[in-house]
Amino acid sequence: MDIHNFKFIDLFSGIGGFHQALANQGGKCAMACDWNDKSRETYEVNYSLTPLGDIQQITAAQLPDYDVLCAGFPCQPFSIAGVSKKNSLGKKHGFEDKIQGNMFFEIIRIAQMKRSKIMFLENVKHLKSHDKGNTWKVIYNTLLENDYVVFFKVVDGSYYVPQKRQRVFMVCFDRKVFPNIKFDFPEYPAKRKLELQDVIEKHVDNKYTLSDKLWSYLQQHKENSAKKGNGFGYGLIDPKNDMWTRTMSARYYKDGSEILIYQGVNKNPRRLTPNEARKLFGYPDDFVIPVSDTQAYRQFGNSVIVPAIAHTAEQIIKTIKEYKLGGAKIVEDKGFVASKQLTLFGEGAVIC
Missing domain, CATH: 3.40.50.150 (Vaccinia Virus protein VP39)
Structure with a gap:
């Protein structure tokens, strides 16, 4: 052997x-x-x-x-x-x-x-x-x-x-x-082998951008948490300046709050794409994601x-x-x- x-x-x-x-x-x-x-x-x-x-x-x-x-x-x-x-x-x-x-x-x-x-x-x-x-x-x-x-x-x-x-x-x-x-x-x-800028895609479907309603809710939630003296709230990532993201959890599909991608002052942040999540966990390029985005987020978040x-x-x-x-x-x-x-x-x- x-x-x-x-x-x-x-x-x-x-x-x-x-x-x-x-x-x-x-x-x-x-x-x-x-x-x-x-x-x-x-x-x-x-x-x-x-x-x-x-x-x-x-x-x-x-x-x-x-x-x-x-x-x-x-x-x-x-x-x-x-x-x-x-x-x-x-x-x-x-x-x-x-x-x-x-x-x-x-x-x-x-x-x-x-x-x-x-x-x-x-x-x-x-x-x-x-x-x-x-x-x-x-x-x-x-x-x-x-x-x-x-x-x-x-x-x-x-x-x-x-x-x-x-x-x-x-x-x-x-x-x-x-x-x-x-x-x-x-x-x-x-x-x-990969840095954050290598993970984040430049051209992403608008469906991953947060709605005004959800973005407003997350901002208010973070403000309320700060008043209570705790650190709960969204995590906003700027690929040009940040070195890593927060931990991605299996609940990411709900609002994506722990890892939001900054898209400039005139556009709401967005979620990761499943392909970006794949890279964040070190899976190879030929790894197939045959399920819905919701299931993909759950699966990578548990990986x-x-x-x-x-x-x-x-x-x-x-x-x-x-x-x-x-x-x-x-x-x-x-x-x-x-x-x-x-x-x-x-x-x-x-x-x-």
Whole structure:
């Protein structure tokens, strides 16, 4: 098995940010899963693979052989915006949210049914501080109890794309497969491949320009928020002067308020186009958007930033390669000859 040839499963797959990133590192997706039918549609069009539906219905018989479990599990129960919304509606959040909050334990269930050698998980930055840190303690300790070595970091996506998006990355190694392994998250790249001016299109349909009514409402809302001493309100971006946008959320389709594009003093601001949103998340130019603008905004707003995931995936492979080569060197020191063929997730060097 080639060092770059491995299989992964893509849980809570959305439109395939993990798929994009790991396939670029030589991985092959063995199975994907997402409850949203429109996201499954986008996934199938782009990857010729139809994700399964409800993760809670997946059985051991449906699980293929794989090496890496990827999951950007539902973040709304833990995000600042999600918690605020649920509080305002009198709903539970975090693990008390029985629908979304318990999805982490579905990941553990899958990992237990067919042991994951590596898990690569992603969630919102607020996961670590939610419920005074208790949510994070449960997640971290559950992973340890299942005999995984856990490494984590809050990764700032603005080093990869011109969007301020901070997320917790968790890389977990099966302790029995990789005893004593050490993992360091990669250093941020010195330069982004795309800057904001590269993302923003010059000629855009007028349908993306805000109506006078909506623009007036957003301005009033921001003024009222300022009087109350908080920072709620729209985010206006000038591509000529700004370096990045705010975080794009799944609610962007409602009014586009977190990222509005300045169009001069004589014209109302506008929303991003779906194609601009695609670029803000690092998807390639040939990525197909087969759904409506509303669905596209939801799908990108729920996505991972592809180049950030890819950079970490590259570091995972590099770490395993060095780990395996270290094992081969030990074998050679004992008087044996190790072949040059290494397995990425197997027992180590092949002994001749």
